[in-house]
Amino acid sequence: MLDFLEVAAKQVLIACSNLLLIGLLFVLLAVLVKGKEVLNQARSAMASGTFNLGWMGLNLLLLMPVAGGLYAFFYSYPIGLIDRSFWYALPEPVVIFAAIFLGDFIGYWRHRFEHSRILWPSHRVHHTDEHMTWLTLQRFHPVNFFTTMIIDTSFLILMGIPPYAVVANNMVRNYYGYFIHADLPWTYGKWSRVFVSPAMHRWHHAANPNAYHTNFATVFSIFDRAFGTYRVPGPCDEPLGVKDSFGKSFAAELLHPFNPKAYSVKKRPKVTQASK
Numbered sequence: 001m002l003d004f005l006e007v008a009a010k011q012v013l014i015a016c017s018n019l020l021l022i023g024l025l026f027v028l029l030a031v032l033v034k035g036k037e038v039l040n041q042a043r044s045a046m047a048s049g050t051f052n053l054g055w056m057g058l059n060l061l062l063l064m065p066v067a068g069g070l071y072a073f074f075y076s077y078p079i080g081l082i083d084r085s086f087w088y089a090l091p092e093p094v095v096i097f098a099a100i101f102l103g104d105f106i107g108y109w110r111h112r113f114e115h116s117r118i119l120w121p122s123h124r125v126h127h128t129d130e131h132m133t134w135l136t137l138q139r140f141h142p143v144n145f146f147t148t149m150i151i152d153t154s155f156l157i158l159m160g161i162p163p164y165a166v167v168a169n170n171m172v173r174n175y176y177g178y179f180i181h182a183d184l185p186w187t188y189g190k191w192s193r194v195f196v197s198p199a200m201h202r203w204h205h206a207a208n209p210n211a212y213h214t215n216f217a218t219v220f221s222i223f224d225r226a227f228g229t230y231r232v233p234g235p236c237d238e239p240l241g242v243k244d245s246f247g248k249s250f251a252a253e254l255l256h257p258f259n260p261k262a263y264s265v266k267k268r269p270k271v272t273q274a275s276k
């Protein structure tokens with residue numbers, strides 16, 4: 001029991017110091033890009049930022065201890081479709097790139113699945129933020145956090161990806177995830193055809209039916225382009241969030257996936273031409 005508490009306390013400490021460093025970096029970036037306007041924006045985003053920290057705390061408490069056990073469980077069984085020796089024969093940077101590429105491929109399809117009727121009730125929390133900032137990355141329902149962990153990790157382990165590359169992929173997705181949630185108007189120009197920009201992911205959060213079911217990838221926009229869901233008309237100044245009649249308090253959002261009515265909601269209207 002003491003060991004468990006020690007591990008949990010260490011994880012919380014590491015997460016908090018990481019968050020402080022990342023926060024400082026994004027504050028600096030915001031000041032450089034927006035100047036004095038940052039103060040007004042910070043004031044209006046304060047409530048949602050605190051809300052997001054609440055979700056982070058809950059997930060740390062409930063799921064971080066589970067994550068270690070899950071990795072140990074998967075890696076203790078030889079269940080890979082590709083033998084791990086295949087990857088160990090390759091240079092580490094190649095394996096890490098493959099892990100990030102495959103990780104984004106499965107992340108793309110998992111995220112599309114999260115916008116289906118089955119997983120939307122637990123994914124909805126991530127979309128209720130109307131003042132999206134880098135901290136929105138931490139706004140996930142524990143059920144959503146758990147399904148993400150299971151789907152993404154088990155896929156990479158099935159592919160035989162070694163643990164060091166799975167960890168590298170998680171780190172890249174985490175830090176790049178903060179970046180694409182930051183309130184930055186960057187579209188990347190022609191590079192937007194390869195990488196997901198902050199503007200591209202902001203469109204994913206827009207409360208505009210034309211933006212529903214678009215921009216699901218985290219790192220490589222090529223997946224959205226390949227599967228017809230890419231849509232970046234420019235920087236996104238649209239209102240963000242979800243339009244439904246369900247509650248948006250912490251308790252209401254926490255209970256939402258356990259409410260049968262959440263699963264009977266009509267699917268969000270689909271846009272046939274994602275590039276519109």
Ligand SMILES: [Zn+2]
Binds near residue numbers: 123
């Ligand atoms: Zn989403």
Ligand SMILES: [Zn+2]
Binds near residue numbers: 201
């Ligand atoms: Zn997001």
